[in-house]
Amino acid sequence: MIRSKKSLRGFAALVGVAALTLSACGSSNDNNKTSSGSSGSSKSSLCGKNIAFLGALTGDAGALGQNMVNGINLALKEYTGKHADCKIGLKTFDSQGSADKAPALATQIINDDSIFGLVGPGFSGESLATGKTFFQAGLPSISPSATNVTITQQGWTTWHRVIGNDDAQGSSDAKYLTTTVGAKKIYVIDDGQDYSKGLAGKVKSELGSAAIGSDQISKGQTDMSAVVTKVKAAGADAVFYGGYYTEAGLLAKQLRQGGFKGTFMSGDGAEDPNFVKVAGAQAANGALLSAPAGPAPSGFAASGLYATQAYDATNIFLAALDAGKTSAKDINSFIGSYTGTGASGPIAFDDKGDIKQSTIYVYKVANGQLDVNNPEAIK
Amino acid sequence: MDLGALFGNLNNFLDFTVGGLVFGAIYALIALGYTMVYGVLQLINFAHSEVFMYGTFAVAWTFILLHGTGDASWSLGRALPILLVALVAAMLMSAAIALLLERVAYRPLINKNAPKLIALISAIGASFALAEAMGLRDRFASWVHLDHKLANYVAPDKARDVYSNPVSIQPHGLFHLGGYEVTDVDVVVIVAALAMMFALDMFVRRTRFGRGIRAVAQDPESAALMGVNSTRVVQVTFLVGGLMAGAAATLYMMKIGSTRQNAGFILGVKAFTAAVMGGIGNLRGALLGGLLLGVMENWGSAVFGSEWKDVVAFVLLVLILLVRPSGLLGEALGKARA
Numbered sequence: 001m002i003r004s005k006k007s008l009r010g011f012a013a014l015v016g017v018a019a020l021t022l023s024a025c026g027s028s029n030d031n032n033k034t035s036s037g038s039s040g041s042s043k044s045s046l047c048g049k050n051i052a053f054l055g056a057l058t059g060d061a062g063a064l065g066q067n068m069v070n071g072i073n074l075a076l077k078e079y080t081g082k083h084a085d086c087k088i089g090l091k092t093f094d095s096q097g098s099a100d101k102a103p104a105l106a107t108q109i110i111n112d113d114s115i116f117g118l119v120g121p122g123f124s125g126e127s128l129a130t131g132k133t134f135f136q137a138g139l140p141s142i143s144p145s146a147t148n149v150t151i152t153q154q155g156w157t158t159w160h161r162v163i164g165n166d167d168a169q170g171s172s173d174a175k176y177l178t179t180t181v182g183a184k185k186i187y188v189i190d191d192g193q194d195y196s197k198g199l200a201g202k203v204k205s206e207l208g209s210a211a212i213g214s215d216q217i218s219k220g221q222t223d224m225s226a227v228v229t230k231v232k233a234a235g236a237d238a239v240f241y242g243g244y245y246t247e248a249g250l251l252a253k254q255l256r257q258g259g260f261k262g263t264f265m266s267g268d269g270a271e272d273p274n275f276v277k278v279a280g281a282q283a284a285n286g287a288l289l290s291a292p293a294g295p296a297p298s299g300f301a302a303s304g305l306y307a308t309q310a311y312d313a314t315n316i317f318l319a320a321l322d323a324g325k326t327s328a329k330d331i332n333s334f335i336g337s338y339t340g341t342g343a344s345g346p347i348a349f350d351d352k353g354d355i356k357q358s359t360i361y362v363y364k365v366a367n368g369q370l371d372v373n374n375p376e377a378i379k
Numbered sequence: 380m381d382l383g384a385l386f387g388n389l390n391n392f393l394d395f396t397v398g399g400l401v402f403g404a405i406y407a408l409i410a411l412g413y414t415m416v417y418g419v420l421q422l423i424n425f426a427h428s429e430v431f432m433y434g435t436f437a438v439a440w441t442f443i444l445l446h447g448t449g450d451a452s453w454s455l456g457r458a459l460p461i462l463l464v465a466l467v468a469a470m471l472m473s474a475a476i477a478l479l480l481e482r483v484a485y486r487p488l489i490n491k492n493a494p495k496l497i498a499l500i501s502a503i504g505a506s507f508a509l510a511e512a513m514g515l516r517d518r519f520a521s522w523v524h525l526d527h528k529l530a531n532y533v534a535p536d537k538a539r540d541v542y543s544n545p546v547s548i549q550p551h552g553l554f555h556l557g558g559y560e561v562t563d564v565d566v567v568v569i570v571a572a573l574a575m576m577f578a579l580d581m582f583v584r585r586t587r588f589g590r591g592i593r594a595v596a597q598d599p600e601s602a603a604l605m606g607v608n609s610t611r612v613v614q615v616t617f618l619v620g621g622l623m624a625g626a627a628a629t630l631y632m633m634k635i636g637s638t639r640q641n642a643g644f645i646l647g648v649k650a651f652t653a654a655v656m657g658g659i660g661n662l663r664g665a666l667l668g669g670l671l672l673g674v675m676e677n678w679g680s681a682v683f684g685s686e687w688k689d690v691v692a693f694v695l696l697v698l699i700l701l702v703r704p705s706g707l708l709g710e711a712l713g714k715a716r717a
Binding site for chain 2: 062192215216217218220221222223225226227228229230232233245246249250253257258259274276277278279280281282283368
């Protein structure tokens with residue numbers, strides 16, 4: 001997901017003054033010495049070294065980064081449980097989700113010899129800002145959450161992600177609207193930002209003739225009456241909106257108030273409880289919000305959106321370790337040919353670094369609440 | 380370009396027009412603050428947008444205080460008692476901020492006879508300070524260890540995020556005008572805006588204070604020689620502008636329902652545009668400019684697409700100023716006849 005960079009930037013600058021520098025450490029647990037070497041593999045030269053995390057730990061989207069770190073720590077803890085003699089640490093770098101802050105941290109990461117792999121970057125903006133640095137340094141990376149389509153089109157062969165990109169989400173959303181919802185006339189709206197245009201554009205092109213019209217509002221717009229009139233005049237039975245929760249909420253609210261009775265659907269930028277607050281419970285009911293991430297499997301010990309993806313990304317690095325890979329080049333080619341099933345689903349990468357098979361989930365608003373625990377997978 | 384979208388169907392045409400009028404009424408109420416201050420001081424109060432923004436928060440806080448944080452959808456009638464309290468709270472809050480602005484950002488400069496440009500810069504600075512203060516309200520509360528007690532109001536860690544009124548007001552259709560179902564909320568917004576505009580017009584034209592305002596607007600020095608307390612007149616001007624912004628904030632929250640720390644910015648720019656379009660310094664011009672801007676934005680959205688609506692509004696402004704440099708009703712506040 002691309003969080004809105006512009007609004008984040010101001011906030012990030014302010015938080016930067018007061019924020020604590022989070023220095024996370026790997027779960028160093030000496031108790032494991034008692035459970036003596038259950039694994040027979042010989043000790044890797046990477047033991048005692050670190051995985052890095054780059055993403056937002058404070059700021060507007062700080063909670064998402066914390067979820068990812070929880071997922072990473074869980075994977076590392078499980079690994080230490082199995083390999084008492086080989087401890088892998090975690091170094092976290094807090095970008096606050098900002099594409100401005102990330103490049104300096106990327107330089108720190110590539111100059112740190114103890115780091116052999118990166119889980120991250122968290123968001124698309126910072127991924128695009130740092131991808132070249134990591135690629136030139138040859139540091140392999142796996143992002144748990146950056147979904148912009150263009151990142152994997154840059155030719156950065158060290159860059160991977162374990163989450164479906166916006167194109168995957170767009171085509172699934174279009175399919176869901178036409179088959180499951182049964183909509184025949186769909187009006188597509190976006191807010192003109194990169195993420196929104198990409199997602200809405202993909203939905204529109206997948207819909208083909210079922211897309212009966214499109215319009216673009218602007219970020220920060222509050223009066224949607226013109227768009228509402230257009231939707232009604234077009235006789236649409238569904239609206240797809242690409243954008244973030246504030247404008248999505250206002251649009252849903254004013255569509256309902258204007259008498260629109262059809263289905264309202266939006267993507268992961270709007271999948272936030274604030275969507276319901278802005279739209280009001282009554283107008284939000286029945287809204288469909290898609291996201292390329294599902295709920296964690298039962299019994300999974302880390303909670304929150306993207307925790308499973310971060311856990312899976314970490315486990316791929318640890319699997320490379322177990323396979324005896326030590327150089328950055330070897331680890332990178334190991335990731336490229338990796339196949340397995342993680343907590344978030346089956347994982348394998350195509351030659352660009354995109355996940356081959358990803359599931360998009362639809363979250364529903366019912367009884368004035370966004371139901372985050374029971375999404376429907378789009379098949 | 381799609382002229383058919385606007386003119387092809389009378390129902391749609393009315394729909395776009397009425398939708399524009401409702402928002403235009405809110406622009407007009409905010410525009411009054413700009414135009415009053417300009418009329419008296421020949422100074423553009425750029426911080427007026429924040430005066431409005433504080434009013435929107437006062438409305439949300441009143442609802443949280445009297446209703447709680449549970450999400451609810453109420454009809455206008457059911458919400459009316461709290462709305463009236465919220466109206467008073469918003470008007471008081473906005474008036475207080477406007478008076479504070481006058482005291483801190485303007486009076487010291489006016490007393491020193493500073494050039495108008497300095498006051499303009501002071502206004503922009505005050506605008507930033509006020510908006511950021513609202514965005515850091517959780518921080519201020521934590522300094523006095525009240526952030527947890529006041530969590531619903533200061534929204535810890537979310538102070539810069541969108542902030543919604545827990546009660547969303549569900550409009551009910553009254554009658555159809557073409558394809559547009561005119562709702563009770565729309566009627567209240569337009570009628571309230573017109574009524575307030577009328578009252579303010581009367582205040583400036585008929586009352587003693589109004590005469591003082593007009594006198595200072597015409598010639599501050601002569602007015603002072605005739606015994607008009609110009610400091611008091613300036614204060615009243617800011618106060619009245621603040622009261623109107625508070626009313627606009629209540630109507631806005633009724634219609635839109637959520638706000639944020641920078642919500643004033645875009646509306647402020649639009650309201651300022653409306654004031655200039657109608658003839659800045661002219662009260663009736665503010666009303667005309669506001670309604671015209673609202674309607675033109677919607678027509679522009681219909682014909683060119685919504686991404687062009689600001690372009691249409693500002694091109695219109697340029698055209699009007701080319702033909703009538705002082706705005707549509709370019710008559711200054713001071714020249715208004717009693």
